[in-house]
Amino acid sequence: MMDSICASLENIEVIKNRRPILQIDKLDFPDGKITALVGPNGAGKSTLLKVLHGLEQPDGGTVYFRGQAVGGRDVMAIRRRMAMVFQNPCLFQTTVYENIAAGLRFRKFPKREIEPIVRHWAQRFGVEHLLDRQARQLSGGEEQRAALARALACKPELLMLDEPFASLDPPTRDSLCRDLRKVIKAEGITAVIVTHMMEEVFLLADRAVMLSQGQVLQAGAPEELLDNPVNDEVAQFFGGRPVIVGHIRSRSDGKVEVVTSKGRFQLPALAGDEGTYILCLRGEESEP
Numbered sequence: 001m002m003d004s005i006c007a008s009l010e011n012i013e014v015i016k017n018r019r020p021i022l023q024i025d026k027l028d029f030p031d032g033k034i035t036a037l038v039g040p041n042g043a044g045k046s047t048l049l050k051v052l053h054g055l056e057q058p059d060g061g062t063v064y065f066r067g068q069a070v071g072g073r074d075v076m077a078i079r080r081r082m083a084m085v086f087q088n089p090c091l092f093q094t095t096v097y098e099n100i101a102a103g104l105r106f107r108k109f110p111k112r113e114i115e116p117i118v119r120h121w122a123q124r125f126g127v128e129h130l131l132d133r134q135a136r137q138l139s140g141g142e143e144q145r146a147a148l149a150r151a152l153a154c155k156p157e158l159l160m161l162d163e164p165f166a167s168l169d170p171p172t173r174d175s176l177c178r179d180l181r182k183v184i185k186a187e188g189i190t191a192v193i194v195t196h197m198m199e200e201v202f203l204l205a206d207r208a209v210m211l212s213q214g215q216v217l218q219a220g221a222p223e224e225l226l227d228n229p230v231n232d233e234v235a236q237f238f239g240g241r242p243v244i245v246g247h248i249r250s251r252s253d254g255k256v257e258v259v260t261s262k263g264r265f266q267l268p269a270l271a272g273d274e275g276t277y278i279l280c281l282r283g284e285e286s287e288p
């Protein structure tokens, strides 16, 4: 069955200082799927997100949202159906509660409906106990959780994330990634995440799109880019480290069977595993 498409870019061109920084013939964002945008610094990832979000007007081409060309007076109405979360969460200088409620107030939700929605999303992202706290008194991980709750409270159809976890420590990043995937999947949201971290690509994304110099080099399942890269640049980006990705096939007696493209592995079950294992291989120490 064909995937239905939430948003797409067609013949998009963005030019800065007479230099093309984004040239996309066609790129679809399928409904309910999480797409990771990856690529080296300056590849055009953030520009692509801004074009998709209507924050940046392309010099050529068309953005479609649910089959409708985005432009003119409709832009603001369509942008309200999307949400963006940045690396710097940019919380308002007020309480966590007011931050999560902000979009709902803006959309003129009735007062009595706001509180249960705020509590629901605060609880989904583990910040319910912080609702009365001023945003400036949060840790980086708590800030990002509050920013995600704020973004999701408005039920966006398309969620865009620009390196949302880049400044978090690995365990915080890992737990937030897993929570985010659960929430996005449960809500059926379409998401696009810009990231430099391979772990995030494999933990979060259903698809990966590799950009370089403003162009799409390859798009497909993350494992496809890892196992069958179209060129050296993709191979180096995805295979720069010896990583094998696997999915849990079965569990028994505290063990899991993980199926990978390189074979099956019996491994001890890890707390919090959700079905995806990333096996990183370390070279054998040579004897002196």
Ligand SMILES: Nc1ncnc2c1ncn2[C@@H]1O[C@H](COP(=O)(O)OP(=O)(O)OP(=O)(O)O)[C@@H](O)[C@H]1O
Residues within 6 Å of the ligand: 016, 017, 021, 039, 040, 041, 042, 043, 044, 045, 046, 047, 048
């Ligand atoms: N306003 C601008 N004027 C001129 N050049 C720009 C402007 N905005 C972006 N660029 C250039 O466009 C290219 C793409 O930038 P962009 O921020 O989209 O890349 P990126 O893939 O998100 O990079 P990074 O991983 O470093 O965040 C870069 O070479 C950047 O210098």
